[in-house]
Amino acid sequence: MMIDIGMGSVQVGECDVMGHMNVRHYVSRALEALDWLGLELGLGPSYTREHGATLAPADQHIRFVRELPAGTPFSIHGGVVHRRGNTLRLYQEIRNAATGAVAATIVTDAALADASTGAPRPLLPDIAAATARLKVSVPDYAAPRGLRFDPPHDALSLEQAVELGLSLMHKGSVQLAECNEHGLMRADGVISRIWDGVPNSPARGVRQQSQPIGKIGSAALEYRLVYHRPVRAGDLLTVRSGLKAVGSKTTTWAHWLFNGQSGAAVAVAEAVGIAFDLTTRKAVSMEDEVRRALEEFVVPSLSA
Structure with missing residues (x-):
């Protein structure tokens, strides 16, 4: 089951000339939520400060389902789809908190990376327990449609x-x-x-x-x-x-x-x-x- 990893509201400065939140800020807000998911995986701020490494996106697929105009409250939910070697496939969705409707879905292949250089680091040996606890599946409405998501x-x-x-x-x-x-x-x-x-x-x-x-x-x-x-x-x-x-x-x-x-x-x-x-x-x-x-x-x- 997905856990809560983000909450906020759309600011005027996050909206573009079309009157809705710009794609950049969907990604920015999802990155903030990724930090909270990292905490659940044992890769929170204290780990980053001690070891100089953090989760970083390597590949992402995003579907924009509904608009989020200025002032809209939103929540972000997510979990771990699977692990492949040193890569974690993570799932997040941004919902309109007032209606519960899904506004965007983000599937991210993330790896542990050096916070200063971006160089890859191996995942923690004991991360398996955390990934099992956070296990989720990618719903059909988040699957690729017009774009592929293979290597x-x-x-x-x-x-x-x-x-x-x-x-x-x-x-x-x-x-x-x-x-x-x-x-x-x-x-x-x-x-x-x-x-x-x-x-x-x-x-x-x-x-x-x-x-x-x-x-x-x-x-x-x-x-x-x-x-x-x-x-x-x-x-x-x-x-x-x-x-x-x-x-x-x-x-x-x-x-x-x-x-x-x-x-x-x-x-x-x-x-x-x-x-x-x-x-x-x-x-x-x-x-x-x-x-x-x-x-x-x-x-x-x-x-x-």
Whole structure:
């Protein structure tokens, strides 16, 4: 059975231009809850202070089920799905505390990592008892739909991304506010950089030309995030993105984050998104003309 690992309410500063909590803050709040789950596993703050290691996400699948507007109270619940070697598969769900409805589900493959360097550490030998006590199953409504969640492909290099024609969406440098106390960027910084770059997509204008200004927005339905290597405060980051597929209502993107100096991939995300009516708060079907125009942007064989 899942245990309570988080509680709070959505703040105005956590909401985006669409009027609901931004994807970054779903991840940020889930990370806070992961710390409480770590405590139940014997990996709480005292363990981190003594041994310099903490649980860190390596691979995540997220489904966004319902919106959370400003002021909404929420609770977070979770447990351990299974252990594979030094990796724990963890399950979390964020619920609207006023209605009990599930707002988001997060399945995370996490490992013990050095809090200062991000280097992997072995799990505690006696963690089996705690994982058994926290055993849960991933419910059907949290299973992948538009995205896979099997082992990731090899990482692209920046050179390969350029050769594939992936669009430059973002350039920046990592700030201390995005990092833990040791200067390593938190996982929510990855999705934050992606979302910051989305308006720069050359495909964005295709949908905007056919939609009434101020009446149509966009939202993420599903994300898969793979964290390839640690990122430190001061590192340069660049994001290059490509369109994978176009459906009747959805678009599927792959976003690659690279170290701007070395060109090495630090993370990748795949995302399924929709356009939705800002008045009815429902998904909007794509016009045939728009779909055909978007299909021109599809990059064949693009994957994470």
